[in-house]
Each structure stands twice: as C-alpha cells, then as structure tokens.
Amino acid sequence: MKVLQLIDSLEVGGAERVAVNIANALVSQDAVSHLCATRAEGLLKDSLDTHVEYLFLNKKSTLDVLSIFRLNRYVKLHQIKIIHAHSSSFFLATIIRIFNKNIKVVWHDHYGNSEFLQHRTFKVLKACSVYFNHIFCVNKHLEKWAKLHLKSKNISYLPNFAVKTNLTPETTLHGEIGKRIICLANLREQKDHLTLLKAFKITIEQHKDWTLHLIGKDFNDLYSETVKSFILDNALQKNVFLYGSKPDTFHMLSQATIGVLSSKSEGLPLSLLEYGLARLPVIATQVGECAEVVKNDMGLLVNPKNSIELSQAFLKYIENEALRSADAIRFHEYIQNNFSEKSQIKAIIEIYKKIIK
Numbered sequence: 001m002k003v004l005q006l007i008d009s010l011e012v013g014g015a016e017r018v019a020v021n022i023a024n025a026l027v028s029q030d031a032v033s034h035l036c037a038t039r040a041e042g043l044l045k046d047s048l049d050t051h052v053e054y055l056f057l058n059k060k061s062t063l064d065v066l067s068i069f070r071l072n073r074y075v076k077l078h079q080i081k082i083i084h085a086h087s088s089s090f091f092l093a094t095i096i097r098i099f100n101k102n103i104k105v106v107w108h109d110h111y112g113n114s115e116f117l118q119h120r121t122f123k124v125l126k127a128c129s130v131y132f133n134h135i136f137c138v139n140k141h142l143e144k145w146a147k148l149h150l151k152s153k154n155i156s157y158l159p160n161f162a163v164k165t166n167l168t169p170e171t172t173l174h175g176e177i178g179k180r181i182i183c184l185a186n187l188r189e190q191k192d193h194l195t196l197l198k199a200f201k202i203t204i205e206q207h208k209d210w211t212l213h214l215i216g217k218d219f220n221d222l223y224s225e226t227v228k229s230f231i232l233d234n235a236l237q238k239n240v241f242l243y244g245s246k247p248d249t250f251h252m253l254s255q256a257t258i259g260v261l262s263s264k265s266e267g268l269p270l271s272l273l274e275y276g277l278a279r280l281p282v283i284a285t286q287v288g289e290c291a292e293v294v295k296n297d298m299g300l301l302v303n304p305k306n307s308i309e310l311s312q313a314f315l316k317y318i319e320n321e322a323l324r325s326a327d328a329i330r331f332h333e334y335i336q337n338n339f340s341e342k343s344q345i346k347a348i349i350e351i352y353k354k355i356i357k
Helices: 012-024 043-047 066-077 087-099 114-119 122-132 140-149 194-202 223-233 249-253 271-277 307-316 319-336 340-356
Strands: 002-009 032-040 053-056 083-086 105-109 133-135 155-157 179-184 210-214 240-244 258-261 284-285 300-304
Touching: 002 012, 002 087, 012 032, 012 105, 012 249, 012 271, 012 340, 066 087, 066 319, 083 087, 083 133, 083 340, 087 105, 087 122, 105 340, 114 122, 133 140, 133 340, 140 155, 155 340, 179 249, 194 210, 194 223, 210 249, 210 284, 223 240, 223 258, 223 319, 240 340, 249 271, 258 271, 258 307, 271 284, 284 307, 284 319, 307 319
Parallel strands: 002 032, 002 083, 032 053, 083 105, 105 133, 133 155, 179 210, 179 258, 210 240, 258 284, 284 300
Antiparallel strands: none
8 A cells, every 4th residue: 555645734733743644643553644735844843753765745736747747747646546635735636647547646624714614715616526535524513514415425524643752852931831722833833822822821910930832833824923913912921932943842831831722713633632642631622523522521622712711721720730730641541541542543544444445
C-alpha cells in the first residue's frame, strides 16, 4: 500500500499535525508512506519519521503548472495508490486524479468553523467531490454537512488522534511552577483569545501569581494586534506570555498546570487530546466535538464567548487542587482509551483497503 498525505504546509496547526501523525503511523503498518507539503514547510517537518518519503512542491499559486507536473511525476514514479488530501489540498489531489484514473482520493475535512457552516463556500469543493473515494470528517457536524452537500457516497466521522512527540526541549515557560495556564491555539479569530484574556484578567484579581501562556502561530494581522493591544491596555504583560509556534509541544505542556481552549468554533481540536496525553486538567468551550472529548467528571465545559463562566472555571480549578488532579487522571485515561493512534489508524487502513479493492 503506497499512500501520499497531501497538505498545504508543515506549520504547527491541527490539520498539519494530523497529516504528519498519519504519515508516521503508516510506517509501521506495512505501508509505504509519503507526505507532500505543497506551499510551505515548517516546524513539523522535524516531526516526520525518517522512513516517510517527503516532497516539498513550493507551489506558488492554485494553478502552478510546474508544481502540478512535478507532483504528477512523483505519483507515477513512486506508484502511489492513494492520495490522502487534507483541507484545501483537495483541489490539487483532484487534478492529479484526473491525470491518473487509477489513483484513489481520500479527502480529510478539518474545517474549523463548523459552528458556522451556513457561511461556508463550497462550489469548487462540491465539483471536486465527484472524484473522492472517501471523505473523513473530524466531527459529526461536518459529516452531516458533507452528506447533504457533497457528491461522494462514502463519508464517515473520524476523530483525530494525538501522538506524544519527544523533540528536543527548547522552550521554558515563564511564571511560577504549578501556577501556569496554557492555551495551544494559533492566533485566529475562531480561537477567541479575547474572551480568554478577559476571563484571565478577572481571575488574577484574586490570584495575582498565576500566568497564562499562549502558544500558536502569530499571523501578525489585525486580530493579532487586537490581542496584543488588549494585553498592553490591561497591563497584563507580567502575567500573559506569547510564544508563537513552537515544536516542543509536550515539553511545554509538562510545565503547565491547566490546559484551556476558548474557541467560538471547532472541529475536534487536537489541543484537547494533547492536554489529555500530558495529564492536564482541561477547560474548554462547548463547540464542535469538545463536549464529546471532555465528558462529565473529566474536565470543565463553558459556553463560548462567556468570560464570566470561563473565569469561574479557572477559579474552580485554581482553588481546588484535588479536583483538578482527579479530573486530569480521568481525562488522561479516557484519551488513551478512545483517541489512540492504534484505533484510528486501524479505521483509516480499513478504508484504504476497501477503496483499493
């Protein structure tokens, strides 16, 4: 079985980490595993297993003819049987499929704004979906949407899975040990860092020695400037720290005390799974599949865009160490049992075998 994961970049993001995790996991599953980053490389390149065959296209535009021909040559040379395209890379996968009728295409929908699917534009996606042999959706909202709007007959819900990596530790978190809250989320509007900051501001009125650590890509756009301005305007510089993208995720999580996600919309956030693997107690908003991941008595769920509720959740954990310790243990066990690499890769391979037959 020769499978190519197709992804726009190897920047640190949810879809990118899933593509790398699948490519790495296939190495031990009697498959020849390939990964192609189409537009940009990034920190996740160092996470690739040495046995994964790697191609970087450096694609400059949607219809970059040279890149299309280069990928087509690669697919033929390596006798790729399945292209597993992630997110927007479906378009390039479709072009390659048109050139090669025996290629099978699996599309993986990681769409993060699943709470606002009514605003999704999908004319090109719908046209391309005729060529998809299977669609994986990271939450049940997306699965339902795909069955209603797309032309592929084979669609299924596939939860994400997290893998604990052991890259060289390089990041030391600021603040006092045992009093750190961490948020793994790129600086995007859907992640709603502003509600998180408002809640944290309320929290440190009673617990001034606690700190908040924001890990994720800074796009240096208007949203990023709004977040930074809020920190400055509210004199939070000594309690809130931004680190940008970092490769040593689990080293940073090992230094944290509480994991939080304050999103307005989500798919199935990999951050929550990573919090669980790292044995952190978690606080999350009730969006996407968060409630499916953070079951009762395993963490704290709050309504999105509600800084008061979120601050109350912070205080509940800060002021009850026994509770957060017990929740962290239960959550860790649940993630290990239900979102493991083993179970998800088994499901993926079963689909691969089915569509090849």
